[in-house]
Amino acid sequence: MLGTLVEASLDKLKLRREILRERSRIDENSRRDRAxxxxxxxxxxxxxxxxxxxxxxxxxxxxxSTHGLVFALWKHGTTVILPVLRSDGDLDWAVYDGPDSLAPGPFGIMEPVDTRRGVDTIRTAALVIVPALAVDRSTGTRLGRGGGSYDRALARVGPNVPTVALLHEGELIDGVPAEPHDRPVRYAALPSGLFVTGVTELS
Structure with a gap:
């Protein structure tokens, strides 16, 4: 069992490197069009x-890029909450209230300056949009960056709430390595369209 987990972890590292290398080759105009x-x-x-x-x-x-999406949702009247990284690696949440409501957080990532609402706030969301490096088309297994923050957050999301990972083309694949803590997503959104994964429930 331990050997299988170690192998999955090493496979993830290799896949992350490959995807990050491919992403670094995407020019700014293409990124804007894809977003x-x-x-x-x-x-x-x-x-x-x-x-x-x-x-x-x-x-x-x-x-x-999610910047235009977040702004459009907010302008539509949707309440948008964005993550605030805690010292323990978990995600707190705060309300987005326009571009001026953000300030740099850890690692330079922009975070809302609004009151922190707590890690369980995500339980009240009607839709959850998360980052990913890849998603398995048949299982919904999501490849993150390895910190586990979003797996913890997704574990709090109810089984009937749509969860969507945003990807570039070529990142919806077969055979994403899975570990016990990994949480699947139901949809993958790519420039070519929205795809339903094979996952039937999240919890």
């Missing part, structure tokens, strides 16, 4: 339009 396509796809979904409270994140680096 726009993902944003439009999600905003067209009735269950996105009807979500009163959305847990999202503020993208960094070569991740598919």
């Amino acid at each position: 726009r396509a993902i944003r439009e796809t999600l905003l067209d979904q009735p269950w996105v339009q009807m979500a009163g409270l959305v847990a999202a994140y503020w993208s960094i680096g070569a991740e598919p």
